[in-house]
Amino acid sequence: MHTLLLSVLLIISIKYTKEKTNNVGRNEKVVLNSITKEKKIFDKEPNHVLTKEMFESINPDFPSFVSIHNTTPKDKHWVKVDAMSDEFKTWDSNKWKKSTWNYGEPVFMSTDAENSGVTDGKLWIRATLDENNFVTKKVDGKEVKEHRWFKTARIHSKTKIKYPMYTEASIKAAYISAYSTYWLNNGDIKNRDEIDIIEINPRPSCECQPEFPNRMNSQYFQADENKIPATVRHEDNFLRSNLSEVNPKKHLGWHEGFHTFGLWWKDEKHIQFYLDGEPAGSVTVGEHRDGKYYKERVFTRDQEIIFDLWTYHEKWIGGITQKEHLSNTENSTFQIDWVRTWTLEDKPED
16 A cells, blocks of 8 residues: 555656646746856746737837846836837938848849838838849959849948847848848957847748748857957757747748847847747857857947848758749848837936
């Protein structure tokens, strides 16, 4: 009888442990970082319950997560940065600029009106096909002709910003095999701090990235040509399917409607990503893909907000855009409904 009782208690214990483990991430998620051995606690209130109503009544005057689960320090408040926020009623040349430096073939960055602009309250970037666009450049002293048929655009904020800050944008990705991106950079490839909030490809052509229609690719780079390694980088790619069940955007494809992507750049080390009001991965500057932690690497530079749309033939991006998909202007257009940015500042004394 005593043995039977012990067996029953053991079964109940195992069942409870499994149920508790399966609930990690719903109310409380604690992750032990494999590189820094640092505990990252994303939700310290296991009794905090999310509701559909929270997501339907987000206050646009503050970062979205403030309406869902406010983790703003009690002695701080968010102050809007107008120069890096826009509802896109019109193109504001005081806030935004276009650049033409290129990625690899076949991308051609353009300032033409057919590739970017503001229409009906939305900023947009459109990829078009230009079969006659060839660019000649010198490689190792020899002239090389490149076929840059993927004509597109890149848009930067004219203002730069530094931590502590938060930025978020309402975005609908282009439905082609290309990256619709929202990122921060200081513009120097050899000496830079970079945060890629999203690189999203909802329609990979390579048949090698089955998660891409569901995955938010987010990462950081810290480059210093005088250090070894010259570049450290790491990612924390979040799956949309891991959003809360009550989140109305959970089952909405990247190209099917607008999602809100966010970044809380907390300090020189810590970067938290958000998707539709919920935490969606984080990275610590110094963590590197080689499994080592370079403690001395920190973010020090002011950065611009950047949006662009581009493709490449490699599998890591999901494969090259299929040219026939560029004939559908709705599918080949990346849209931004709004972008909003805040700095985190001390609350004024009473």
